[in-house]
Amino acid sequence: MSTHHPDRRRLLLGGLSLPVLTACGGGGGSAAPSPAPAAPAPPPPLADVPALKTHFAAHFKFGMAADPSGYRNAIANPVILRHANSITAENCFKPASLGTSPGVYNWATADELVAFAAANGMVVRGHTLCWHSQTPDWFFTGTAAEVRAKLETYVRDVVTRFKGKVACWDVVNECTSDDASSAYRNSRWLQILGPAYIEHALRAARAADPDAKLFINDYGTEDPAKLARLMTIVTDVQARGAPLDGVGHQLHVNTASPTPANVDNALRSVANKGLVNHVTELDVSLYSDPGSCFAPSRTGCAADITGDPTLLAAALKAQALQYRALFNVFKQHASLQSVTTWGIADNSTWLSGFPIARGNRPLLFDTAGAPKPAARAITDDGYAP
Ligand code: XIL
Numbered sequence: 144m145s146t147h148h149p150d151r152r153r154l155l156l157g158g159l160s161l162p163v164l165t166a167c168g169g170g171g172g173s174a175a176p177s178p179a180p181a182a183p184a185p186p187p188p189l190a191d192v193p194a195l196k197t198h199f200a201a202h203f204k205f206g207m208a209a210d211p212s213g214y215r216n217a218i219a220n221p222v223i224l225r226h227a228n229s230i231t232a233e234n235c236f237k238p239a240s241l242g243t244s245p246g247v248y249n250w251a252t253a254d255e256l257v258a259f260a261a262a263n264g265m266v267v268r269g270h271t272l273c274w275h276s277q278t279p280d281w282f283f284t285g286t287a288a289e290v291r292a293k294l295e296t297y298v299r300d301v302v303t304r305f306k307g308k309v310a311c312w313d314v315v316n317e318c319t320s321d322d323a324s325s326a327y328r329n330s331r332w333l334q335i336l337g338p339a340y341i342e343h344a345l346r347a348a349r350a351a352d353p354d355a356k357l358f359i360n361d362y363g364t365e366d367p368a369k370l371a372r373l374m375t376i377v378t379d380v381q382a383r384g385a386p387l388d389g390v391g392h393q394l395h396v397n398t399a400s401p402t403p404a405n406v407d408n409a410l411r412s413v414a415n416k417g418l419v420n421h422v423t424e425l426d427v428s429l430y431s432d433p434g435s436c437f438a439p440s441r442t443g444c445a446a447d448i449t450g451d452p453t454l455l456a457a458a459l460k461a462q463a464l465q466y467r468a469l470f471n472v473f474k475q476h477a478s479l480q481s482v483t484t485w486g487i488a489d490n491s492t493w494l495s496g497f498p499i500a501r502g503n504r505p506l507l508f509d510t511a512g513a514p515k516p517a518a519r520a521i522t523d524d525g526y527a528p
Contacts, residue, residue, distance in 0.1 A: 374416070
């Protein structure tokens, strides 16, 4: 199936909307009475990019995140089928989706995703079992012993359900503090169970499926200070003898940050602990927002540029260069076994609502599913975005 309508590709070039041409060049009718000035040749369509799962096969699996509603539509479906050999559920594996009430589960959508993956040659990254967000309040009621039992039961039941079908789990998500006051995020898990909650979740997952690879997943590992806190946690987990196979680096980044050196440092630090690396939620926002934009007040966020063709074209170029720089680092790390973008194409991205409602275009494929300059930049070293 052809995924790349030529008119879509033309839209990529400079962000200009050009007239739709017929197969014969358009116009038709009788010859002009006098020679018209030569019309500029239409820009060549952007060549398709190789299937990313094949292109990067010697280095890592290539994954995309989506729920069934995200991959079933006509824009995203051909893109994920062509490019991905790994899939992460964007929401339907989270406790808020699966964990209706103690011992009661809502498997339908997750089962559908697992069947889709099996039918289409994709491994599944399970995301996520233990998190401070998108987790029902029922987990946190009762005594500490009861909360621990609910966590362990939930992890056991979910991992057992998908035993042999989910290759790896983000067992614990975002456990690292964003400030220097502590290594550990001050979540309800920490408040009720102390740092041992991570060990409890990991041990329950290993017991339920000894073959699944177990990860701690977090954002901001490209920030050396946050990375240091995460590594404190990793050291602690390993000292407890808890089963941990790898670290997931979300890599929700932007066109201006981070530097390749900081990403290289994060991957190296994890490998030095004897662990595997996954890049789990990669997207490159068009905006470089100040910290205040992520505070509850959401102040100082950059203004939407998606309606301005000149600014958008410049941002997409910067984005292509950032994607290329990141992938050049990724390819240097044998410990990096999987790279997943958080979404399939720009028609659907969580960044259109986070940190504020705003147009954003953070992925490798555009709103119509055609490859963007970034997709070309990571597959063709000679391409100048
Ligand atoms: C996001 C989803 O993309 C959204 O649809 C949902 O509303 C909120 O969660 N870090 C994570 C992901 O680990 O689970 C988050 O996914 C994005 C940030």
